Amino acid sequence: MDIALIIKSVIMGIVEGLTEFLPISSTGHLIIVGGLLQFDASIAGGKTVADTFEVFIQLGAILAVVVYFIRDLLDLLKRVPSDKSAQRLLLGVAIAFIPAAVIGILLNKLIDTYLFSNFTVGIALVVGALVMLWVEQWIKTHPRDITSLDVVTPKIGLGVGIAQVASLFPGMSRSASTIVGGLLMGMDRATALRFSFYLSIPTMIAATLFKLIKEIGTIHGDAVGSFAIGTIVSFIVALVVIKWFLGYVAKHDLRPFAWYRLAVGALMIALYLPLPK
Numbered sequence: 001m002d003i004a005l006i007i008k009s010v011i012m013g014i015v016e017g018l019t020e021f022l023p024i025s026s027t028g029h030l031i032i033v034g035g036l037l038q039f040d041a042s043i044a045g046g047k048t049v050a051d052t053f054e055v056f057i058q059l060g061a062i063l064a065v066v067v068y069f070i071r072d073l074l075d076l077l078k079r080v081p082s083d084k085s086a087q088r089l090l091l092g093v094a095i096a097f098i099p100a101a102v103i104g105i106l107l108n109k110l111i112d113t114y115l116f117s118n119f120t121v122g123i124a125l126v127v128g129a130l131v132m133l134w135v136e137q138w139i140k141t142h143p144r145d146i147t148s149l150d151v152v153t154p155k156i157g158l159g160v161g162i163a164q165v166a167s168l169f170p171g172m173s174r175s176a177s178t179i180v181g182g183l184l185m186g187m188d189r190a191t192a193l194r195f196s197f198y199l200s201i202p203t204m205i206a207a208t209l210f211k212l213i214k215e216i217g218t219i220h221g222d223a224v225g226s227f228a229i230g231t232i233v234s235f236i237v238a239l240v241v242i243k244w245f246l247g248y249v250a251k252h253d254l255r256p257f258a259w260y261r262l263a264v265g266a267l268m269i270a271l272y273l274p275l276p277k
Helices: 003-019 026-037 046-056 058-068 070-079 084-114 118-138 154-168 174-184 189-218 221-249 255-272
Strands: none
Touching: 003 026, 003 046, 003 058, 003 221, 026 046, 026 118, 026 255, 046 058, 046 189, 046 221, 058 070, 058 189, 058 221, 070 084, 084 154, 084 189, 118 174, 118 255, 154 174, 154 189, 174 189, 189 221
16 A cells, blocks of 8 residues: 555544544545545446445544444443333434434435535535524523433434434435424533434444445455544544534534534535536
């Protein structure tokens, strides 16, 4: 593996780790950065393997969530047999997982065929940003009364799960969709974010495994090194981002991320707007 591919794999891992859990769309940023780096042309197997690489490095981000919350997760599991709040929370997460999982399986081919383009991702970034700005304005007059995961109910989980369906549109962002869903269901920002992290574990594991099962045969021996590098870097960066974002949300709103999305989305729309021939 040449040094140029190593550097590009590191950069792609950094992008995945930085953007997976921030409400700014990892998909959009991987498309932009991958294009600038000409990553498809750099890795053995071309675009097919490059697409698999982007799926694979999500494993690093998933592992980061598990490692960061491992004590909380183990404590939650220990409390399940006798603690009704723990039972409700796990049931809420399970219910929240279902809508996007079912619709994603049913519409997977249509999504891959019609929605994975630079232009459509740009539109999703802009639409998601406008929704985030609206929700931030809306909650000013609608107090958040859910300040702990212990009071999350299956009904609340279903509401967040329905919101997560929006993330099937590339560029909407799973993180943004679930945080917004949590806010609309009455959670404060910190609780909505923590629930989003918990929900990300089954959601991302299922989505990643589903795609890898389909594409694992495309991985060539020459690409294994770049996959490993990207995954390790993604894991390290995601760990830092998770800690920082939890602290940020405790004191700030999401509007800066919305304005950033607007800028990036508008740029993508301008660059990739389909013009009549």
